[in-house]
Amino acid sequence: MKIYPVIMCGGSGTRLWPVSTSRTPKQFVNLVSDTSLFSQTVTRLAPGSDGLDLADPIIISNSRYLGLIETQLDAAGISPLAILLEPCARNTAAVAAVAAEFVGRIDPNGLVLLLPSDHFIGDPGAFRKAIAGAVTVANAGRIVTFGIAPDRPETGFGYIRAGAKIGPSAFAVDSFREKPDQATAVTYIADGHYSWNAGIFLFQASLMRAELATHAADVLTSTQAALDKTVADGPVHRIDEAAFAEVRSVSIDYAVMEHTTNAAVFGPLSCAWSDVGTWPAVGDLQTSSGPVEPILIDTKNCMVHSEQGTLVVALGVEDLVIAVHDGAVLVMPKARAHDVSQVIAALKARDLTELF
Amino acid sequence: MKIYPVIMCGGSGTRLWPVSTSRTPKQFVNLVSDTSLFSQTVTRLAPGSDGLDLADPIIISNSRYLGLIETQLDAAGISPLAILLEPCARNTAAVAAVAAEFVGRIDPNGLVLLLPSDHFIGDPGAFRKAIAGAVTVANAGRIVTFGIAPDRPETGFGYIRAGAKIGPSAFAVDSFREKPDQATAVTYIADGHYSWNAGIFLFQASLMRAELATHAADVLTSTQAALDKTVADGPVHRIDEAAFAEVRSVSIDYAVMEHTTNAAVFGPLSCAWSDVGTWPAVGDLQTSSGPVEPILIDTKNCMVHSEQGTLVVALGVEDLVIAVHDGAVLVMPKARAHDVSQVIAALKARDLTELF
Numbered sequence: 001m002k003i004y005p006v007i008m009c010g011g012s013g014t015r016l017w018p019v020s021t022s023r024t025p026k027q028f029v030n031l032v033s034d035t036s037l038f039s040q041t042v043t044r045l046a047p048g049s050d051g052l053d054l055a056d057p058i059i060i061s062n063s064r065y066l067g068l069i070e071t072q073l074d075a076a077g078i079s080p081l082a083i084l085l086e087p088c089a090r091n092t093a094a095v096a097a098v099a100a101e102f103v104g105r106i107d108p109n110g111l112v113l114l115l116p117s118d119h120f121i122g123d124p125g126a127f128r129k130a131i132a133g134a135v136t137v138a139n140a141g142r143i144v145t146f147g148i149a150p151d152r153p154e155t156g157f158g159y160i161r162a163g164a165k166i167g168p169s170a171f172a173v174d175s176f177r178e179k180p181d182q183a184t185a186v187t188y189i190a191d192g193h194y195s196w197n198a199g200i201f202l203f204q205a206s207l208m209r210a211e212l213a214t215h216a217a218d219v220l221t222s223t224q225a226a227l228d229k230t231v232a233d234g235p236v237h238r239i240d241e242a243a244f245a246e247v248r249s250v251s252i253d254y255a256v257m258e259h260t261t262n263a264a265v266f267g268p269l270s271c272a273w274s275d276v277g278t279w280p281a282v283g284d285l286q287t288s289s290g291p292v293e294p295i296l297i298d299t300k301n302c303m304v305h306s307e308q309g310t311l312v313v314a315l316g317v318e319d320l321v322i323a324v325h326d327g328a329v330l331v332m333p334k335a336r337a338h339d340v341s342q343v344i345a346a347l348k349a350r351d352l353t354e355l356f
Numbered sequence: 357m358k359i360y361p362v363i364m365c366g367g368s369g370t371r372l373w374p375v376s377t378s379r380t381p382k383q384f385v386n387l388v389s390d391t392s393l394f395s396q397t398v399t400r401l402a403p404g405s406d407g408l409d410l411a412d413p414i415i416i417s418n419s420r421y422l423g424l425i426e427t428q429l430d431a432a433g434i435s436p437l438a439i440l441l442e443p444c445a446r447n448t449a450a451v452a453a454v455a456a457e458f459v460g461r462i463d464p465n466g467l468v469l470l471l472p473s474d475h476f477i478g479d480p481g482a483f484r485k486a487i488a489g490a491v492t493v494a495n496a497g498r499i500v501t502f503g504i505a506p507d508r509p510e511t512g513f514g515y516i517r518a519g520a521k522i523g524p525s526a527f528a529v530d531s532f533r534e535k536p537d538q539a540t541a542v543t544y545i546a547d548g549h550y551s552w553n554a555g556i557f558l559f560q561a562s563l564m565r566a567e568l569a570t571h572a573a574d575v576l577t578s579t580q581a582a583l584d585k586t587v588a589d590g591p592v593h594r595i596d597e598a599a600f601a602e603v604r605s606v607s608i609d610y611a612v613m614e615h616t617t618n619a620a621v622f623g624p625l626s627c628a629w630s631d632v633g634t635w636p637a638v639g640d641l642q643t644s645s646g647p648v649e650p651i652l653i654d655t656k657n658c659m660v661h662s663e664q665g666t667l668v669v670a671l672g673v674e675d676l677v678i679a680v681h682d683g684a685v686l687v688m689p690k691a692r693a694h695d696v697s698q699v700i701a702a703l704k705a706r707d708l709t710e711l712f
Contacts, residue, residue: 018669295702297695306685311711313374313699315688320673322687329662329685331678332671336654343669346651355667 001139003131003202004055004110005045006099009038009069009117010062010086014356015278015340018328019305021356026276027118028068031305032285035076037276038069038117042078044124045113052132055110056081058102060095063087063238080235087241093216093255094247096201097223098239100208108206111138115200120285122272130169134202134266137170143211143260144202145173147195147267153185156277156338158197158253160265161188173263176253195268198275201252202266211262216255222247278337279303279321294322303334328355357495359487359558360411360466361401362455365394365425365473366418366442370712371634371696374684375661377712382632383474384424387661388641393632394425394473395432400480401469402434408488411466412437414458416451419443419594436591443597449611450603452557453568453579454595460561467494468564471556476641478628486525490558490622493526499567499616500558501529503551503623509541512633512694514553514609516621517544529619532609551624554631557608558622567618572611578603634693635659635677650678659690684711 012025020026027038035043042057056079059069063085073080084098096114103110113131121127134144147160156179163174176197180188188194212220226247229240257263274281283303290306295313299320306312306324314322321337323330330343347356368381376382383394391399398413412435415425419441429436440454452470459466469487477483490500503516512535519530532553536544544550568576582603585596613619630637639659646662651669655676662668662680670678677693679686686699703712 295699295706297698297702298692309683311684311708313684313686313702315686315695315699316692317676317687317689320687322685324685327665328667328669329678329680330669330671331673331676331687333673336672339653339671342653343651343671346653346669350651352667 001109001111001135002053002055002107003113003135004081004099004103004107004205005057005113005115006095006103007038007041007045007057007059007115007117008061008092008095009059009065010089011116011118013118013277014344015337016276016282016323017340017343017356018325018330019307019323024068025065025118028065028072031276031282032120033287036072037120039072039076040120041115041117042073043076044121044127046078048128050125050128050132052128058099059083060098061085062089066236083236084230085236085238087239087244089249090244090247091249092199092252093212093219093250094223094244096208096252096256097212097220097247098227100203100205100212101224101227104205104209110205111135111202112205112208113200113202118276119198120272120274120276122274122285124271126269126271127273130266130269130271131202133169137167137264137266138202138204140167141204141207142166142170142262142264143207143257144170144264144266145257146198146200146202146269147265148198148273149268149270150189150194150196153182153189154196155179155182155185157275159188159194160197161191162193162195162265166264169266171265173257173265176258195265196273198269198273207262208256211256211260215259216248216250219248219250219255279305279323279340280334280337283321283334290324301334357465357467357491358409358411358463359469359491360437360455360459360463360561361413361469361471362451362459363394363397363401363413363415363471363473364417364448364451365415365421366445367472367474369474369633370700371693372632372638372679373696373699373712374681374686375663375679380424381421381474383472384421384428387632387638388476389643391432392428393476395428396476397471397473398429398434399432400477400483404484406481406484406488408484414455415439416454417441418445422592439592440586441592441594443595443600445605446600446603447605448555448608449568449572449575449606450579450600452564452608452612453576453603454583456559456561456564456568457580457583460565464562466561467491467558468561469556469558474632475554476628476630476632478630478641480627482625482627483629486622486625486627487558489525493523493620493622494558494560496523497560497563498522498526498618498620499563499613500526500620500622501613502554502556502558502625503621504554504629505624505626506545506550506552509538509545510552511535511538511541513631515544515550516553517547518549518551518621522620525622527621529613529621532614551621552629554625554629563618564612567612567616571615572604572606575604575606575611635661635679635696636690636693639677639690657690
């Protein structure tokens with residue numbers, strides 16, 4: 001069965017401000033190497049010699065990012081099967097519905113590999129092996145999620161608890177768990193059955209349609225209505241604005257995964273995965289601070305990211321993030337990396353909309 | 357007797373890097389307000405209604421700063437009596453010799469007011485009153501230094517201990533003291549006779565010539581030789597390079613002040629003086645962080661200086677200096693402000709000469 005990668009890149013995370021902005025979100029920025037996470041994601045899923053039957057990627061995004069998508073696909077030498085443009089954000093249940101509908105209409109037996117474009121995977125081979133392994137599980141009528149082997153009691157991710165074994169590296173899902181507090185995260189690690197929820201799914205298009213029909217019928221029907229009015233121009237499909245605005249905004253986890261009896265978790269994977277969610281996470285991955293190497297004197301454990309040739313000099317400081325981009329400088333302790341939202345709020349309050 | 361202000365502006369302090377560089381040193385930068393310290397210095401000495409008989413200023417600098425000097429004098433509406441360009445730096449004894457010679461040749465009875473251009477004086481009226489008071493002392497045959505009333509046991513300045521009273525606010529100099537350690541500085545403050553040495557002098561041109569002839573005759577004669585070969589073009593006088601290079605490099609303190617029996621100290625002055633020597637000192641004076649107000653969230657006691665429209669955002673940090681200028685960002689604790697020299701050394705080691 002053919003696998004249709006459906007790559008979500010419509011989000012605009014702000015925790016990596018000032019580099020990630022709503023104009024150029026994180027996935028399109030060269031954060032940890034000289035290509036973007038989006039570019040790495042599409043490249044990771046290009047046809048290879050490992051037998052994975054992968055279709056050209058389907059990109060789901062917001063219309064404002066079409067230029068970035070086309071430029072970066074072109075640079076990566078990738079032809080998309082389709083670029084589906086959402087006129088507004090309607091959360092991941094709508095995206096799953098769009099993916100299932102779009103692929104189902106092309107290939108009723110097709111498998112959808114739905115995944116974010118803003119994660120880093122250091123071992124693409126291990127990741128592709130996992131997909132190959134999960135195909136059997138998906139073909140057996142499961143919505144497969146991928147569990148990442150946790151290496152610390154991280155409180156920033158959701159967790160999946162594995163239940164009964166249903167195949168090699170495959171388990172029924174015992175439960176999905178929201179981001180835990182520190183004490184709970186420690187018990188998850190000790191338990192041994194928990195893995196991080198990477199938000200990556202593999203499923204038959206037909207199965208997702210059926211599950212949506214059962215658990216979130218309104219999302220399915222309103223998405224179908226919007227798709228019916230989609231205007232295509234070559235690979236670019238613009239989903240109807242008025243119709244798509246009617247779709248209920250809900251996550252696929254709430255809408256389907258927490259209710260279905262057909263959820264499976266594949267893993268736990270060790271593929272050097274990171275959600276690149278905060279500046280310290282960028283620091284853990286980066287091979288370069290930018291075009292000009294910073295000068296660090298008597299510093300410890302600092303993370304510098306600087307674009308556009310600005311020289312960063314740090315003297316006698318510890319555990320700081322120093323990020324420079326496009327007329328803005330951010331300085332904060334790594335421990336405050338989750339509070340960048342406060343900066344965005346301050347920028348909004350000052351009406352500095354061009355800066356985020 | 358006419359007072360000839362001789363304003364020294366050839367230095368290129370680097371402790372305020374990245375804003376102060378050898379191309380645009382501290383005295384020519386709008387550091388604490390929307391005019392430069394140089395501009396404030398010449399303006400402070402313009403003719404006023406307080407009866408001070410001030411000549412137009414004589415500027416002593418390095419030839420590389422001629423453009424900055426002419427532009428800023430013009431903007432301040434000041435016509436210089438002369439701009440004396442040193443082809444190389446030869447320390448303050450040579451400057452005093454140039455000043456005494458140049459003024460002495462114009463006006464044998466003239467008084468020289470020799471002063472740095474990179475200090476801040478918040479109360480120019482009090483400063484001018486002190487000069488008026490010191491004129492009597494200088495005319496009585498003293499080299500008058502100005503003592504600043506110390507408000508803390510600062511280790512970054514030299515001190516002057518006042519001896520016998522010789523007039524209103526005027527004392528013989530008991531001794532000059534180099535920058536003390538903390539414990540010594542504390543004893544100075546407790547003693548009550550010490551003031552900070554601001555490096556400002558008022559003297560008869562003829563007296564300084566005589567004192568140099570007695571205590572540093574070689575400096576006087578080699579400076580005279582260099583001045584004799586000076587090429588003038590309007591107010592701009594270019595001191596002969598080969599001849600000036602022969603002048604011994606020594607401070608006026610070592611060469612004359614520590615040996616003469618004619619030193620006096622006037623003060624102590626309370627004129628809101630600062631040497632603006634480090635970034636925290638800038639922070640104490642600044643009325644604005646730059647053209648874009650920084651965003652400071654959960655911060656304490658931070659000092660931001662940012663030019664060219666860069667927005668600085670600090671979150672959850674304390675006691676930091678964040679200075680942004682011309683493609684460079686400096687982040688350090690205020691307590692490390694005296695170590696900026698290490699940054700300059702690192703820039704030199706990397707051959708980033710365009711940056712300092």
